[in-house]
Amino acid sequence: MEYFHKPVLLAEVLKQLRCTNGSIVIDCTLGGAGHAEAILDLITPEGFLLGIDQDIAALDAARVRLARFSQQNFSLVRGNFSELDRILAEVGLYAIDGVLFDLGVSSVQFDRAERGFSYRFDAPLDMRMDQRQALTAFDVVNAYSRGDLTCVIKEYGEERWANRIAAFIIKARQNRPIATTFELVDVIKDAIPAPARRRGGHPAKQMFQALRIEVNGEIKILERSFRDAIKWLRPGGRLVILSYHSLEDRVAKNVINDLSKGCICPPGLPVCTCGHMPQLSVVTRKVVRPTPGEIAENPRAESARLRAAEKL
Ligand SMILES: C[S@@+](CC[C@H](N)C(=O)[O-])C[C@H]1O[C@@H](n2cnc3c(N)ncnc32)[C@H](O)[C@@H]1O
Structure with missing residues (x-):
């Protein structure tokens, strides 16, 4: 059976990731590689994409979809994105330009x-x-x-x-x-x-x-995973999170807001004692939603919400 999952908010994801030839990008939720293929088109011939998925069927389909790219430009790993630190150490990647999380299940998981x-x-x-x-x-x-x-x-x-x-x-x-x-x-x-x-x-x-x-323990792992991903971004690198459930979006929003705060001392203190420094700047002040046109074409995009942030 063909593996078909239409990538959601594709143009917005590419715009927010701001990837160009030579960028190093991690797609933490590879699925059928719809987003990954479009990213590779932008970052090759010099760039590199690491694709992670825990579902063997997704990885098999992604390998077929990405076959036209050189093996030097991408690597696919079966694993859980909650183990990002270990996976990155094994692949030998650091100072990342962009990280994408497109959360939840794929159309193919639903349709099989x-x-x-x-x-x-x-x-x-x-x-x-x-x-x-x-x-x-x-x-x-x-x-x-x-x-x-x-x-x-x-x-x-x-x-x-x-x-x-x-x-x-x-x-x-x-x-x-x-x-x-x-x-x-x-x-x-x-x-x-x-x-x-x-x-x-x-x-x-x-x-x-x-x-x-x-x-699948989907919500419990999110906060740690987002924080780990942010840690590996180089200054100017972008984090993009696509969520489909209010609980997922809440975690994304809280982590981004928390890491974009400066001083967190109680109000009224004459001098800052916390020394808290912002690590991120919020790129999408308001959450980005799909247009009615995209939803008409792909009803599964309906609940999608995109947030992006930039590493300082
Ligand atoms: C919405 S789909 C991604 C679709 C993909 N962006 C595309 O364009 O084809 C989500 C994928 O992430 C995978 N996934 C979800 N949670 C994961 C986790 N914690 N670790 C690794 N993969 C995960 C699922 O198996 C699924 O294939």
Whole structure:
């Protein structure tokens, strides 16, 4: 099956990364290499791109897409961007010109039924981006306590019926494990009262989002990963973050704002005692969103928010 993921806010990403021939860029979320291919077009013949993804299917597809570039211009690594320090040490890169995070899952992960990410296809409950990982969606659904399930569904899914869904899951799994996406969808439909089910999108949308975020530990690793990436930028280097969920965007915003502050002494002190120096300057004062035209062409771009910052 063809690997197709349309890169989101592509022109804006390239503009904010400001890469030119010779730039050294890290794409922390390579996916199908849509952004990476366009970056390589700008930075070659002198530049270098390091592409990271934890999903072997994404790396295989990226290798095909980038085959027209010289091996000297890029390297692809299977790994988690939370291990950026180790990966950079192994590749021998430092003083980076640009880092891109295009967070979350790719269209291909959603669209391949057997990955178990989508409520549209019947498949085993999996949802792992890294197929080597032990924890699956099956484990979360069948082994988490009611309290833990409620927290996950409420926090990562922002699901109003989190409590009821967790209770219905606990009841359903007393008979036998909930093994497939469609079995889980049935439990969710039973848990959400009919009038609420008729409003809005698919009743399982929020629950599936919450499960996916939990299985892949998506939010917990963000702050550390952004801070690590910023550490490796050379002065004038750019950080670009594309997020698709308010929790992701909040972490991006907080890290950028925190590192762009100067003195953080309490107000009223006659002299600064903290010695805090800004490390970043904010490039996108307001978050950048896709245009209605892009959303019409690529509905999955709808929730995208882009933030960029420059290393001082
Ligand atoms: C939205 S897609 C990126 C699409 C890509 N920009 C393109 O143009 O094709 C996100 C990708 O990041 C990967 N990913 C998500 N979190 C990751 C992490 N913590 N470490 C490594 N890869 C990750 C996913 O496996 C997925 O392939």
